[in-house]
Amino acid sequence: MTGDMAGRGTVLVTGGTGKTGSRIAARLAAAGFQVRAAGRRPAPAREVERVRFDWDDPSTHNPALDGAHRLYLVAPAGAHDPAAPMLPFLRRARKAGVRRVVLLSSSAISETDGGLGEVHRAVREQFPEWAVLQPSWFMQNFTGDHLHAHSIRAHDEIVTATGDGRVAFVDVEDIAEVGVRALADERPHNTAHLITGPEALSYGDVAATVSRVAGRPVRHRCVAFAAMRDRLTAGGIPERFSELLAGMDRAIAGGSEDRTSPVVERVTGRPPRSFADFAAAHAPTWQR
Numbered sequence: 001m002t003g004d005m006a007g008r009g010t011v012l013v014t015g016g017t018g019k020t021g022s023r024i025a026a027r028l029a030a031a032g033f034q035v036r037a038a039g040r041r042p043a044p045a046r047e048v049e050r051v052r053f054d055w056d057d058p059s060t061h062n063p064a065l066d067g068a069h070r071l072y073l074v075a076p077a078g079a080h081d082p083a084a085p086m087l088p089f090l091r092r093a094r095k096a097g098v099r100r101v102v103l104l105s106s107s108a109i110s111e112t113d114g115g116l117g118e119v120h121r122a123v124r125e126q127f128p129e130w131a132v133l134q135p136s137w138f139m140q141n142f143t144g145d146h147l148h149a150h151s152i153r154a155h156d157e158i159v160t161a162t163g164d165g166r167v168a169f170v171d172v173e174d175i176a177e178v179g180v181r182a183l184a185d186e187r188p189h190n191t192a193h194l195i196t197g198p199e200a201l202s203y204g205d206v207a208a209t210v211s212r213v214a215g216r217p218v219r220h221r222c223v224a225f226a227a228m229r230d231r232l233t234a235g236g237i238p239e240r241f242s243e244l245l246a247g248m249d250r251a252i253a254g255g256s257e258d259r260t261s262p263v264v265e266r267v268t269g270r271p272p273r274s275f276a277d278f279a280a281a282h283a284p285t286w287q288r
């Protein structure tokens with residue numbers, strides 16, 4: 001990390017209680033930045049200031065932006081049209097004096113798409129300093145509270161509509177590290193970062209690795225698009241968002257995510273974590 005921390009104002013971290021946001025907030029605070037974590041739940045770390053922030057409640061937006069010069073932007077969870085609240089928020093951010101925005105998007109969303117693609121364009125066009133993180137699928141989708149984790153624990157299976165398609169799964173820690181650099185480096189990155197792990201793997205490959213570290217067979221069961229959509233909806237994901245996610249699975253089956261990127265090593269100076277390493281460290285999460 002370069003540069004001094006004085007006179008930069010506050011870094012507002014939306015999604016500050018989430019997977020990337022909580023890690024980014026904690027690391028920036030440890031590096032001496034003044035950090036404000038925004039979300040509906042309490043902030044995870046004591047050294048981070050907390051502000052109540054709800055995408056659905058615009059009265060919480062200006063107080064969160066007060067004194068902020070830099071902004072980490074995470075979309076509202078499960079929204080099929082995240083641009084609707086995010087574009088007006090970016091206008092408020094400009095007015096409030098934010099100069100640098102780092103947006104969390106996805107490797108599956110390009111800036112010519114609607115939704116987060118529209119937010120990507122706005123960030124690039126409207127702020128002098130910016131970066132867009134476009135991570136591949138998170139390794140953490142297989143741990144904690146995620147549907148795949150439940151399904152592994154309860155049924156020894158991972159269910160997707162991805163066929164033999166491959167994805168370069170990435171550790172959220174690596175995404176957070178790139179995000180920290182994009183927010184903290186003195187020189188703005190002013191680019192989109194495609195962020196992947198070191199190798200593209202099928203869900204069958206993932207199931208084989210999980211089987212090995214969990215000590216019992218776990219399989220990949222491939223279903224059709226409609227069955228996947230209905231399964232996600234039954235798991236509590238809003239219907240239109242389930243449709244989007246199942247559509248992404250179908251694109252993976254067609255090879256859309258079969259690629260790796262050098263960004264983690266280029267930006268952070270060290271290679272991204274492999275799934276085998278991640279799985280070995282998280283084996284207890286899959287044990288019954």
Ligand SMILES: NC(=O)c1ccc[n+]([C@@H]2O[C@H](COP(=O)([O-])OP(=O)(O)OC[C@H]3O[C@@H](n4cnc5c(N)ncnc54)[C@H](OP(=O)(O)O)[C@@H]3O)[C@@H](O)[C@H]2O)c1
Pocket residue numbers: 014015016017018019020021038039040041042053054055056074075076077104105106107135136137138141
């Ligand atoms: N999972 C993947 O494989 C993957 C891959 C690529 C990109 N992404 C992108 O990563 C982003 C984050 O996904 P995630 O599943 O990892 O979630 P997360 O960041 O772990 O959790 C979502 C965060 O957003 C906050 N939030 C949600 N709804 C909110 C609302 N209405 N108002 C204010 N804050 C709200 C939550 O805080 P509170 O609950 O405290 O409000 C939480 O901090 C998504 O945009 C997703 O498209 C995910």
